[in-house]
Amino acid sequence: MPRPLDLDRLAAFTTEPAAPKMQESALPTVPPTPVRWPSREQAPNDAQVSVKAPGAxxxxxxxxxxxxxxxxxxxMLVLLMDRWEEGSGQG
Structure with missing residues (x-):
């Protein structure tokens, strides 16, 4: 048979009375600037491309x-483009 709960032990966990609330006129008028994480964007000179083609x-x-x-x-892409521009591919 389980023991009955001793609710008197919970008295140690009581919270202190809340601090008095500030009046609306005492609140700051300008919100603080949020702290932001560093950007995860790539450097401006980098780019990414996706090519869909047959597996072969x-x-x-x-x-x-x-x-x-x-x-x-x-x-390799730069090499292939340079070779194409050198050859007859420009025209």
Missing amino acids: VINRFRTLCEINGRRTYAE
Whole structure:
């Protein structure tokens, strides 16, 4: 059989009386400036692009990046664009 609750032990947890409320005229008129977390946005010169293509094309591009000096996708994209501009692709 469970013991009965001893409610007298809860007296130690009573709260102190609340402080008197400030009058409306004593409240600050300008709210404080909120503290903000640092921005998670990327640097202005960085950008991101998503390419949707068949898996074979994406795998071909990844393989091309790995074979030719383990270049990053951005480095390979620059190389391919430069080669295209040098060739007959401009016209």
